[in-house]
Amino acid sequence: MKSGYVAIIGRTNAGKSTLINKFLGFKLNIVSHKVQTTRVNVLGVLTEGENQIVFIDTPGIHRAKNVLDKFMNKSFRSASEGADVVVYLIDGSKLFLDEEINNIKNIIEKFEKVIIAVSKIDLAQKDVLAKNLVSLNELSPLEIVPISSKSGENVNVLKQQIIKHLPEREFIFSSDEITDKPVKFFCAEIVREKVLNFTNQEIPHGTFCEVVSFKEEKNIVKISVDIICEKDSHKAIIIGKGGECLKRIGTSSRIEIEKMLEKKVMLNLFVKVEKDWRNKQNFISANVYN
Secondary structure (H helix, E strand, O other), rough: EEEEEEEEOEOOOOOOHHHHHHHOOOOOOOOOOOOOOOOOEEEEEEEEEEEEEEEEEEEOOOOOOOOHHHHHHHHHHHHHOOOOHHHHHHEEEOOOOOOHHHHHHHHHHHOOOOEEEEEEOOOHHHHHHHHHHHHHHOOOEEEEEEOOOOOOOHHHHHHHHHHOOOOOOOOOOOOOOOOOOOHHHHHHHHHHHHHHHHHOOOHHHHOEEEEEEEOEEEEEEEEEEEEOOOOOOHHHHHHHHHHHHHHHHHHHHHHHHHHHHHHEEEEEEEEEOOOOOHHOOOHHHHHHHO
């Protein structure tokens, strides 16, 4: 019997959440093409036979500009330090920068068990991928596994390599558990994902979503979510002309939450302005405990 914590780390937009969702076979974490989508460490538990992998989805490595950014970087460090295996995910479709190679070198020096997963190989040109793999070989990690989370290519190979390096011990979670987060957390995250996907570039990172009411009745779940943004102009964009954008966010969110809860949902969204919330500790704490 093997079990252990596996931290999936890497720069923003490397595809960490997409990979974990692929491993689990269902959507645990929200996904967006916009950077810094993941804000807190989210556990996804995969139990297969005698093996249990506790995946930790971490915020992307980036330069901190505010209290929220510092919190996200701290979350990444704490996840790595508590992991039995670290998987560094790197976008193989782009030529690796010296900065990222140095990041990986530092990770390998700091942690005993580091596997490098080269993602998005389905998008990579062969010559770029070849150069990238050569540069990684020089770092001597435990394993280097080229993968595509989208097509699933080599994802199972990566899973087997992870299991190989896990310690032998009893399961950390019961075999029917799949995450450490409450349902309300995922409801808020689903709404935030839709805000990410339905609004323009400048708004998403200044947006926070929180479930303020969750009432489960016999045939319906009534949920109210506050969408917090930093500027009045952002509020206007999120709501949209005639409320059209907010309606799209609400409809898309409700459909996905109903699938998750397997129950009819009445979803109410409220857009509020809280200037500079990313530097206010009460909002940062709510990211964890929502």
